[in-house]
Amino acid sequence: MIKWIPQTPSVKFGSLLNPLIVPAGKAKAFSVDLEVLYGYGEAGYKDVQFTASTDKLWGSIVNKFQFTGSASSPDRKLGFTITHPKAAKETATYHIDVTITSAKYKLSSKHRLTINVKVRVGASVLPICVAWRTRAPRRTPHVHMC
Numbered sequence: 001m002i003k004w005i006p007q008t009p010s011v012k013f014g015s016l017l018n019p020l021i022v023p024a025g026k027a028k029a030f031s032v033d034l035e036v037l038y039g040y041g042e043a044g045y046k047d048v049q050f051t052a053s054t055d056k057l058w059g060s061i062v063n064k065f066q067f068t069g070s071a072s073s074p075d076r077k078l079g080f081t082i083t084h085p086k087a088a089k090e091t092a093t094y095h096i097d098v099t100i101t102s103a104k105y106k107l108s109s110k111h112r113l114t115i116n117v118k119v120r121v122g123a124s125v126l127p128i129c130v131a132w133r134t135r136a137p138r139r140t141p142h143v144h145m146c
Contacts, residue, residue: 006105009048010037011098019116025086029064029079032113036074036100044102046071051099052078061085062094062115082117090119 014033022028038044052065062082069076080096094115101108 006102006107007039008107008109009044009100009102010109011035011050011100011111012037013111013113016113016115019091019118020082021120022082022084022117024084024088024119027081027083029081031077031079034067034069034076034078034098036076038074038102042072045074047102047104049101049103050076050078051101052080053097053099054095058094062096065096078113082115084117084119088119090121092117 012035016032050067054062064081066079096113099110
């Protein structure tokens with residue numbers, strides 16, 4: 001007798017900038033690619049569900065988790081927002097725990113995405129504007145701080 005054991009779904013994270021550059025005290029949205037690793041093809045991709053969480057202390061810092069992408073494809077995205085506190089250190093490391101679950105078989109696995117952040121400081125805090133000068137004989141861009 002052969003006992004069949006269903007496969008546990010898993011995910012693989014795409015690359016993420018290291019560190020992410022964030023403004024202090026302001027929310028900034030990011031996303032990372034996810035690949036569903038589940039050997040049941042399109043039916044399996046439609047079967048999986050995602051949840052995301054982070055440490056309770058970071059709930060106001062790392063939040064607004066959103067999973068997007070076609071349910072019939074292994075390629076998905078995890079969107080999230082980081083609001084790094086003004087009073088915090090210039091660099092920090094956060095994490096997001098992503099759980100993928102098979103609705104049919106009730107099997108799940110948890111994966112941790114580590115996020116290193118660095119606060120934008122100095123002149124780079126100011127946005128850069130490009131204005132077009134229209135002097136003859138041609139238009140040329142003029143870059144300045146707004």
